[in-house]
Amino acid sequence: MAKLAVLGGGRMGEALIAGLLASTWCKATEIVATGRRAERLSELADRYGIQTSLDNGAAAAGAEVVVLAVKPQDIDALLTSISDHVAADQVVLSVVAAIPIAAIEAGLSNEAPVVRAMPNAPSTVHEGMAGISPGRHASAADLAVADEVLRNVGRVVQVPESYLDAVTAISGSGPAYFALLAEAMIEAGILLGLSREISSTLVIQTMLGSARLLRDEGMHPVELREMVTSPGGTTIRAIRVLEQSGVRAAFLNAIQAAMERSQELAGGAQV
Numbered sequence: 001m002a003k004l005a006v007l008g009g010g011r012m013g014e015a016l017i018a019g020l021l022a023s024t025w026c027k028a029t030e031i032v033a034t035g036r037r038a039e040r041l042s043e044l045a046d047r048y049g050i051q052t053s054l055d056n057g058a059a060a061a062g063a064e065v066v067v068l069a070v071k072p073q074d075i076d077a078l079l080t081s082i083s084d085h086v087a088a089d090q091v092v093l094s095v096v097a098a099i100p101i102a103a104i105e106a107g108l109s110n111e112a113p114v115v116r117a118m119p120n121a122p123s124t125v126h127e128g129m130a131g132i133s134p135g136r137h138a139s140a141a142d143l144a145v146a147d148e149v150l151r152n153v154g155r156v157v158q159v160p161e162s163y164l165d166a167v168t169a170i171s172g173s174g175p176a177y178f179a180l181l182a183e184a185m186i187e188a189g190i191l192l193g194l195s196r197e198i199s200s201t202l203v204i205q206t207m208l209g210s211a212r213l214l215r216d217e218g219m220h221p222v223e224l225r226e227m228v229t230s231p232g233g234t235t236i237r238a239i240r241v242l243e244q245s246g247v248r249a250a251f252l253n254a255i256q257a258a259m260e261r262s263q264e265l266a267g268g269a270q271v
Contacts, residue, residue, distance in 0.1 A: 003030035008069035019153035079107030098265035113138035115146035128154025131167030169258035
């Protein structure tokens with residue numbers, strides 16, 4: 001019997017598997033992953049030594065934690081296939097984007113505790129950020145189990161489900177904002193005569209180092225900005241141009257738009 005069943009062996013499912021195997025939470029023999037393609041499952045089995053199956057119901061039966069990691073359009077079929085195999089003493093952890101807890105609970109027949117999570121892409125390198133919310137049948141102990149699973153691929157914050165759209169807009173979509181910024185800065189370096197390779201190295205390492213200063217040293221962003229901003233210097237000149245261009249307002253508006261779109265998707269909007 002598996003301790004962890006990952007239903008959907010895509011990138012996020014694989015990230016959880018790799019993260020948990022790097023911890024002491026479970027062994028490879030205690031994990032089963034499912035998918036629709038036998039070739040993909042064979043790849044996961046060879047890479048991690050885990051069990052695999054094409055049968056979602058059989059994989060979910062008896063597992064301590066059942067992770068739902070399919071695409072949103074596949075969730076209804078998945079819930080139908082596992083509904084009779086999931087019990088109230090298991091924890092169902094959903095990382096399926098835009099699918100509310102109520103919809104998952106409605107698709108399960110045995111009042112299984114559901115915890116919904118919104119992890120992000122850096123989870124694949126164990127530097128993820130996830131917001132989690134408990135369903136109406138989830139106890140504090142159930143939430144703690146889900147929290148422990150996700151902490152093996154990054155950091156976790158607990159929020160009411162109504163705020164998961166904001167989490168999606170900030171950390172779920174966040175890597176794309178930083179990627180866009182990095183792209184612009186790299187292009188600026190090329191404009192100034194640097195090679196793409198050198199410009200990319202400068203930008204990426206600067207982003208990484210700045211993030212670690214903010215996180216590991218507990219610095220406020222204002223502190224870091226002031227640390228490198230000398231009176232009359234190069235940085236303040238650049239910041240003035242950014243402020244005049246409305247960059248701060250653009251970010252506020254963009255993140256607001258992302259949250260509104262997340263709400264639309266949760267409500268069933270497709271376009």
